[in-house]
Amino acid sequence: MRLSAPGPGESLPAPWSCAYEAPAPAPFGRSTTRSLASGSLHGKRATHNRDSVSGLVNTGNSCYLASIVQVLLATPPLEKFFLDDDYLREINTANRLGSGGELAETFAELCKVAASGEFRSLSPAYLQEALARWAPQYSDETQQDAHECLLSLLDGLHEDLNLILRPPPPIETSPARETALQQLPEVVAADMVWKEYRDRQDSVIAKSATAWSACDAILNARRRVPTDLQDCIADYLQEEILRDDNAWRCPTCKSPQVASKRVSIARLPQFLVIHLERFAYNARKITTPISFPLSGLELGGLLPPMALAYPSPYELHVPHEPGTSYEFAEGLSEEERWIEIDDETVTPLETADGLDDALLRAEETAYLLFYRISDLLPLRD
Numbered sequence: 001m002r003l004s005a006p007g008p009g010e011s012l013p014a015p016w017s018c019a020y021e022a023p024a025p026a027p028f029g030r031s032t033t034r035s036l037a038s039g040s041l042h043g044k045r046a047t048h049n050r051d052s053v054s055g056l057v058n059t060g061n062s063c064y065l066a067s068i069v070q071v072l073l074a075t076p077p078l079e080k081f082f083l084d085d086d087y088l089r090e091i092n093t094a095n096r097l098g099s100g101g102e103l104a105e106t107f108a109e110l111c112k113v114a115a116s117g118e119f120r121s122l123s124p125a126y127l128q129e130a131l132a133r134w135a136p137q138y139s140d141e142t143q144q145d146a147h148e149c150l151l152s153l154l155d156g157l158h159e160d161l162n163l164i165l166r167p168p169p170p171i172e173t174s175p176a177r178e179t180a181l182q183q184l185p186e187v188v189a190a191d192m193v194w195k196e197y198r199d200r201q202d203s204v205i206a207k208s209a210t211a212w213s214a215c216d217a218i219l220n221a222r223r224r225v226p227t228d229l230q231d232c233i234a235d236y237l238q239e240e241i242l243r244d245d246n247a248w249r250c251p252t253c254k255s256p257q258v259a260s261k262r263v264s265i266a267r268l269p270q271f272l273v274i275h276l277e278r279f280a281y282n283a284r285k286i287t288t289p290i291s292f293p294l295s296g297l298e299l300g301g302l303l304p305p306m307a308l309a310y311p312s313p314y315e316l317h318v319p320h321e322p323g324t325s326y327e328f329a330e331g332l333s334e335e336e337r338w339i340e341i342d343d344e345t346v347t348p349l350e351t352a353d354g355l356d357d358a359l360l361r362a363e364e365t366a367y368l369l370f371y372r373i374s375d376l377l378p379l380r381d
Contacts, residue, residue, distance in 0.1 A: 054114050055121040055344030060141040062128060063343055068150045069124055070341055071370055072107075073114055074317065075271065077379045081204055082108040083115055086379075090161050090203065098159030099134040106130040107157060121344035131156065147275050147368060158205035167200040175251045186304040190266030204379040229274070229292040229369070237263055237302060265302050270377055272299075272314060274369040289363040292316065297371055312374035 056066035073079055081087055087108055093101040106127050114122060132139035135152045171177075181189040198206070239262040242248045247256035278286045297314035338349040340358060349355045 052117050052120075053339060053341065053346050054117075054119050055341060055346045057121050057123045058343040059123060059125050059128060061143045062124065062141070064144050064146040064149050065128055065131070065138075066124060066343055067341075068146055068153060069110070069127065071150075071317075072153070073111060075372070077270075077376055078204070079111055079115070081379050082111040087161060090163055092160060092162050092165070094165065095159050095162055098162070099130060099156055101160050102130045103127075103134055103153075103156040104160035120346075150273070150368070154205055158201065158203045161203040161205060163202045164200055170200070171196055185306070186264055187266055187306045190307075194267070227288070227290060229290060229297070232276075232290060233274075233299070233302065237265070264304060265299070266304065266307055268299055268303070270373055271317070272371040274371070276367055276369065278365070278367050287364045290366065291363055292366070292369055294359075295374070314371035315374050317370040317372045 056069060058066060082104075085108070087104055091101045091104050092098060110122070110124065110127055113119070128138065131153060134156050138144060138149070138152070181192070184192070239260050241258065241260055243258045248259035248261075249255070250257050276290060280286055293316070295313070295315040297316075299314065338355050338358070340347045340349055349358055
């Protein structure tokens, strides 16, 4: 079922809902969402007096969008920002890089309908159409990559909410500038570059959520033996020698040179998305098991001296695998439980064995891991 989007200035009517109009049963009560990504979503959701979690109807190869939207709806500060209409004070309809505010308005309406708890499942067609008008690659029913969709949707929301009306001209990179930055302590150089970025990009997405994409890591999941997330992160941050066909080309003499490259983390975001590389160059799927903690993920030790680190460790928000997501739900009885979301179907994982089985599957299939710090901060100070 596809629904046409409203014209400028029109409000979105109730047909966000489709499929089931009966009120959803309330087996979870108020919830807090976390997700593991792969096609399913498992996670933990904190919502506004929401007695149930609504599924999202697959409008035709749109499970990638549904799972990503569920993750964003399960992000309490972002959800609250739209539910409380705080976004109206920051919407920038004049930004030519945005959608004229359509993406932000449409996402806000979906947040409100989902938070009402009135519908067992909703259609994300309005949001899909708004996204397609801004990013035409989503205009047909071709299956898309969930990670790319996440980056596109966050980028569109960021541009709609960017408070910078007259950005300064971008600072051009040059060998001299790169050399000067390399001579500074890592944290000082990173702060300089971050300030230059924020002088042009100032939105709640850039502050707290786009850091997901800035800090995501395409990790090495090709090992033949099971490994864990900390090992993957450590490998990703190791120094790499560039030589032969992969040699560094000197900007001065233009000739290839043996060089080294190292990725370092100068600051940690409130929300962290880790992208596990699950497809080889020949399109073969990689099923190497990667174990990951549900809570207590400490990354402060990876930071250079003087770097900004949040005091609380990361806890898993959502593991996402193709087509399904899992969310952690806090029930009315204050008993913490996980739920599984597969398009419009929302299923509580009632037993410890059920959760263990789901997490074991996710170790081989998880594509995106969504973490957040334990003690969440407001999007705006």
